[in-house]
Amino acid sequence: MAVYGIDLGTTYSCIASIDQVGRAEVHRNSEGSDTTPSVIFFETPDNVVVGQYAKDSAVLKPGLVISRIKRDMGQDAPRTLHGKPYSPEEISAFVLRKLAKDAQVATGETVSDVVITVPAYFGAAERDATRKAGGVAGLNVIDIISEPIAAAITYGVLKPEQDCHILVYDLGGGTFDTTVMTLRGGNIEVVCTDGDHDLGGTNWDDTLVQYLADSFQQQHPDVSAPLDSDETEQDLRNIAEDLKKTLSTRIKHTARVMHEGRVTAVELTRAEFESLTQNLLERTLSITRRTVETARAKGVDSFQHLVLVGGLSRMPAVAEALQKEFGLTPQLQDPDLAVAKGAALYAFEETFRRLLSSGQQAEAEAMALEAGLSETQRRQIEGRTIKTVASRAFGIIATRGTQRQRYVAHLVHANDSLPASVTEGFATLDDNQATVAIRVMEQAGSAESDEVDDNTTIGEGELRIPPGKPKGFPIEVTFTLDASGLLHVTARENEKGRQLDLDIQIGGMSEEEVASSRASLSEIRVD
Numbered sequence: 001m002a003v004y005g006i007d008l009g010t011t012y013s014c015i016a017s018i019d020q021v022g023r024a025e026v027h028r029n030s031e032g033s034d035t036t037p038s039v040i041f042f043e044t045p046d047n048v049v050v051g052q053y054a055k056d057s058a059v060l061k062p063g064l065v066i067s068r069i070k071r072d073m074g075q076d077a078p079r080t081l082h083g084k085p086y087s088p089e090e091i092s093a094f095v096l097r098k099l100a101k102d103a104q105v106a107t108g109e110t111v112s113d114v115v116i117t118v119p120a121y122f123g124a125a126e127r128d129a130t131r132k133a134g135g136v137a138g139l140n141v142i143d144i145i146s147e148p149i150a151a152a153i154t155y156g157v158l159k160p161e162q163d164c165h166i167l168v169y170d171l172g173g174g175t176f177d178t179t180v181m182t183l184r185g186g187n188i189e190v191v192c193t194d195g196d197h198d199l200g201g202t203n204w205d206d207t208l209v210q211y212l213a214d215s216f217q218q219q220h221p222d223v224s225a226p227l228d229s230d231e232t233e234q235d236l237r238n239i240a241e242d243l244k245k246t247l248s249t250r251i252k253h254t255a256r257v258m259h260e261g262r263v264t265a266v267e268l269t270r271a272e273f274e275s276l277t278q279n280l281l282e283r284t285l286s287i288t289r290r291t292v293e294t295a296r297a298k299g300v301d302s303f304q305h306l307v308l309v310g311g312l313s314r315m316p317a318v319a320e321a322l323q324k325e326f327g328l329t330p331q332l333q334d335p336d337l338a339v340a341k342g343a344a345l346y347a348f349e350e351t352f353r354r355l356l357s358s359g360q361q362a363e364a365e366a367m368a369l370e371a372g373l374s375e376t377q378r379r380q381i382e383g384r385t386i387k388t389v390a391s392r393a394f395g396i397i398a399t400r401g402t403q404r405q406r407y408v409a410h411l412v413h414a415n416d417s418l419p420a421s422v423t424e425g426f427a428t429l430d431d432n433q434a435t436v437a438i439r440v441m442e443q444a445g446s447a448e449s450d451e452v453d454d455n456t457t458i459g460e461g462e463l464r465i466p467p468g469k470p471k472g473f474p475i476e477v478t479f480t481l482d483a484s485g486l487l488h489v490t491a492r493e494n495e496k497g498r499q500l501d502l503d504i505q506i507g508g509m510s511e512e513e514v515a516s517s518r519a520s521l522s523e524i525r526v527d
């Protein structure tokens with residue numbers, strides 16, 4: 001029974017599974033690379049290309065190429081291609097289908113059961129959208145787990161003989177997270193997490209693109225601005241990404257910028273690059289300091305490991321700044337593949353435990369035998385626990401005072417332990433009120449606030465009230481956040497043994513829409 005782990009990244013994605021000696025193995029794509037650019041080229045209405053060719057096509061046909069779609073997950077932000085609107089879930093599903101298709105070719109096995117990773121700071125709507133993207137792709141999503149947890153598993157820190165605290169600094173292509181975890185007896189417990197899902201390697205790219213464009217303009221003031229051309233801008237983005245990577249290993253590099261038949265050579269040193277992007281690095285350090293302070297308030301005041309995750313953490317400036325700030329030598333190992341490998345290990349362990357708990361002993365034994373697990377390893381997997389926390393605060397809009405001032409009453413708070421189930425009582429405002437609007441809100445900024453504008457609506461519904469009830473008629477709202485960070489909300493009124501339940505739809509797509517999209521998009525070829 002093969003199960004797979006998928007790192008669905010902003011800029012690059014990859015897929016892994018467990019080999020016959022119990023190790024996580026990344027499956028190369030049809031182009032021979034471990035990672036696949038998360039770029040989608042809608043070549044025709046019936047054919048979609050994902051990966052490097054799609055990325056290369058962006059220079060010539062930018063209007064038909066989508067990238068960075070991960071930043072739109074959980075939002076109502078459709079893109080129209082060839083006259084047809086596609087939701088972020090549907091666009092992400094094309095990336096997932098490409099990964100699954102290539103893995104199937106590599107292994108000869110059908111890819112069905114998967115675990116998909118998300119940034120630790122992803123909220124309920126983004127996690128739900130990621131799960132539904134898997135459904136649209138025709139995959140059975142076993143679980144959604146946070147990238148730092150997957151990375152921690154890969155780094156091999158989950159050893160029974162090692163009890164420690166670990167700080168994970170995850171700087172990827174489009175998101176940034178910091179997470180503090182406690183490791184005891186092979187178990188992992190997230191203490192707290194923080195981050196910014198609009199901060200990542202693409203921001204460094206944006207800075208370089210602007211610098212290259214300005215340098216060209218200074219030498220050729222008589223031609224149009226390079227960024228006025230979609231084709232030139234896309235070319236600059238490719239140059240910027242290569243320049244960023246090159247300056248992680250070299251102290252200077254020269255890039256050639258071409259626009260309207262003119263050419264400019266732009267030399268940039270690593271020191272100049274670090275100066276240009278110092279404000280971005282400082283933003284990551286500020287979030288990391290905030291995470292460390294939260295951990296201290298929860299009793300964790302020292303760390304034994306500082307783990308770097310994400311391709312951008314290769315930049316020398318990252319390790320230097322973190323070592324200076326926290327006095328620990330950062331551990332950088334396989335940052336591009338660590339998350340997918342950890343997801344594969346988690347997928348295997350979770351499936352093994354579920355088989356045992358459901359009485360499917362023979363199937364579990366077959367899995368263990370195929371992976372070459374020893375009896376000791378089997379016992380470790382059976383007993384291992386992973387506990388995490390809420391990434392943000394969640395609540396509903398309520399009113400207070402005679403002026404009926406609207407505010408957000410949070411039921412679940414950031415860094416509350418998961419799973420969590422919280423019930424609070426509310427009441428109607430008027431006599432004979434027929435319905436109560438339940439509007440589910442999620443913390444939008446870095447800090448919890450009860451101001452409505454500081455939160456984002458992620459779901460809503462309406463609860464009917466029995467006729468003739470006076471104001472103050474009681475209702476109950478329950479928030480249940482599972483260990484994966486997926487949210488379920490129920491509103492109810494109780495009278496004479498009657499109970500009315502209202503499930504709030506979290507996220508943009510219903511399960512019916514997921515099934516419909518899966519059927520319609522299956523007719524589109526993915527290469």
